[in-house]
Amino acid sequence: MGFKPVKVRPYGEAKAVVAQLFEEAGGVPAVMELLELSRTRVYALADPDSTNEISYARVAKLTEATGATAAAKDLAFLAGGIFMPLEAAEDDNWLALAGDASRKHARNIAALMDSLSETERSPGVIDQGEAREILEVLDQQLAVLARQRAKLARIAAGDDGDEA
Helix, strand or coil: CCCCCCCCCCCCCHHHHHHHHHHHCCCHHHHHHHHCCCHHHHHHHHCCCCCCCCCHHHHHHHHHHHCCCHHHHHHHHHCCCCCCCCCCCCCCCHHHHHHHHHHHHHHHHHHHHHHHCCCCCCCCCCCHHHHHHHHHHHHHHHHHHHHHHHHHHHHHCCCCCCCC
């Protein structure tokens, strides 16, 4: 059961991030169990009209227990960066993944530049919804590149048994 709040939470505001964290953590029942809180208290933590705030310790507990990334992404953005979870299978063909990601990245950057340029096909403006969709695609590609960077860093440090 997911967390589907009814009240509008402006994109990027703290209560919207908490609502996303709860959704990624498995919804209200899962959050209630993990944090040992009542349903009312859990809903209040994500309610934009409530003054209740979630503690960092609870955010950390939900993130660690469930792998939810909403809080990490928000904090990275606030710090001027991005968060890219590194989920790599041991049998990944990392050279092929990096090549594929590079080709997709080049196509997406070209499409993004075309979208931002006023042409007969585009007004030269990207709205919030389009920006969010583009960010999802770019985040997937950056995650693959970050995995490849981590692999290369392990090889460079002599910590990886694979030589290829």
